[in-house]
Amino acid sequence: MTCTGDDVRDLAARVVARDGRALARALTWVESDVHRGPALVEALRVPGRAFRVGATGPPGAGKSTLVAALAVAWRQAGARVGVLAVDPSSPFHGGALLGDRIRMQALSGDTDVFIRSLATRGALGGLASAVHDAADVLEAAGFDPILIETVGVGQSEVEVTRAADVTVVVLAPGSGDVIQGMKAGLLEAADVLVVNQDDRDGADALVHALESALELRAIQPPPVLRTVATVGRGVEALRDALVARGPGSAAPEVVAERRRARAAARITAAVDASRAREFWRRAGALREDLADQVVAGRLGLAEAIARLAPDEAGTEAP
């Protein structure tokens, strides 16, 4: 895992030197190569100081358009902006249609913006598992902020709060009816709420519905901002609201705690994945055999499980 070969060192150096092709290849490694991906991240060893902003919300709310508009606002402020846009992989054939760039045309031709589309590849929660490593790679190449756009989400896909320092939840008129159902999940993920497509009918009603839903919360409710991302209206104010909650804010300990929790979550995920890979490499055939017996009625499910996981053996901590 930690074999830092010449190719890894070479690619890391080129990423740090801001070679675009190397950066693209590095992102492929962290997405697809279980050996060289982690080795590359280790070689880069980024401090995790770039401002990571998550954007989530239901399909069609305008996440991609808003992310593009935010990127423009940050560019105007002189920042180099990285974008990670996640779309779902099919659980059936693994294919994916990655269409977020369609809404990001305004950013093309600018070498200080780098956009990468990621497919979820089986990860639940609205993100790709490679998104943390991908953000590290972008940070190593000098991008700050890094905007992370999730798939279109429903009520409970809030992985983005792990990946981002600050999360904006984007809603659009017409989604007012679902607010009741979202209270427990998506709304709680929001550091900032945005009603996008504010020029459409129903925007006022949505803002009011959100504000009354948030009143019931014990903690400080997030602000509700209004944007029309297609023309950039309200985007500067949104950027200010995000920055005000970021690492340079009056309460940096919130972001610091999230970054600590992120590191712990990344360690957990990587160790779990590594153990599971190794375990099933050895036990995959037995599992298939046990499944046959269960279906044939010769074995109970609990007994089949016990044969693979007898008494939690092998899971004791080092």
Next chain:
Amino acid sequence: MSDERPIRVLVAKAGLDGHDRGAKVVAAALRDAGCEVVYTGLRQTPEQIVEAALQEDVDAVGLSLHSGAHMTLFPRVLELLKAAGAGDILLTGGGIIPADDAARLAEMGVGRLFGPGTPLAELVTYVRDEVARRRAAGRTT
């Protein structure tokens, strides 16, 4: 690198025509065959297409063209890819392209071009085989 990673393809509409049905059908077919398809929408310039292809680190670019500008746009995209050190990316596509033109483009290094009525399975097989061949030939790191 493990070559079980999904094939990534950029499907783009180059030039000014707005006939994107073919591109969408092809994108859906490749997706259903297990590819990760980056679709960038209408009216893309060669520069935009190549920029997206490089950032997305795709194995193949599929251009859809119905404007008659194929003898300009295909060579331009190919030239930009090569200039960026990405000549290993397969450039293929389709639309209304006469056989003579397709032959000349093939001489320049453009892959197969597919006309209307091509069975989708044929196109998918071509992309899969050609990408596998190029990956085996060793992409530069």
